[in-house]
Amino acid sequence: MNNLVTKSCFIITLLSLLTSYLPPTRAKTLKPDEPCKRIVLYYHDILFNGTDLANATSAKITNDSALGSHFGMMVVFDDPMTEDNRLGSGPVARAQGFYFYDRKSTYNAWFAYTLVFNSTEYKGSLNIMGADPLPEKTRDLSVVGGTGDFFMARGICTFETDEVEGDYYFRLKMDIKLYECYQKGGG
Ligand SMILES: *[C@@H]1O[C@H](CO)[C@@H](O)[C@H](O)[C@H]1NC(C)=O
Ligand SMILES: *[C@@H]1O[C@H](CO)[C@@H](O)[C@H](O)[C@H]1NC(C)=O
């Protein structure tokens, strides 16, 4: 018994000595201004107003609660993404997903969507999610993955409000910076 205690004490001392000589684990660093790929696109959201069937690209799925700041309102969208900020300039991708409002005291949304690319330039998708605190000038959301030309991508998508027309139309600048870019290997 005593022998066992002595042995385990010895092992614990040895382990603590060893670990004290190991270098401290450091956070990995990445330069925010050096993405491996960067794409800037504009997102156009035209909320269905009850009559504009042909033009609307999104619809309210749940109504506001009485809590204020649209709290509880959820919108599902299939929105065009353009390279310059004119809606008429022609989509290069679609943003498909939803947002909802989740703060009483201020306008604060949460987004989860896929950017679907099917152009001559890109084929594939990027999946983006995160909080969108509207009072901030810029908001960073996570690019959590990708497929096709964006195989296994990760990065940051920075939102900036470009235009708001009442409740029916708004436009966001989405500055997508990828810090993980892969090419599918052979085999
Ligand atoms: C909805 O939008 C369409 C097209 O922009 C407009 O003609 C119509 O008057 C709007 N309807 C309502 C109820 O605001
Ligand atoms: C939606 O919510 C608003 C604010 O709470 C209310 O005024 C309106 O009547 C509701 N609309 C529907 C269709 O329930």
Ligand SMILES: *[C@@H]1O[C@H](CO)[C@@H](O)[C@H](O)[C@H]1NC(C)=O
């Ligand atoms: C992608 O574009 C091609 C060529 O325009 C079309 O045939 C195909 O159906 C599209 N795929 C999707 C998923 O939209």
Ligand SMILES: *[C@@H]1O[C@H](CO)[C@@H](O)[C@H](O)[C@H]1NC(C)=O
């Ligand atoms: C569609 O909606 C956009 C954004 O509100 C607006 O600029 C455009 O005039 C609308 N087009 C039609 C045909 O209603």
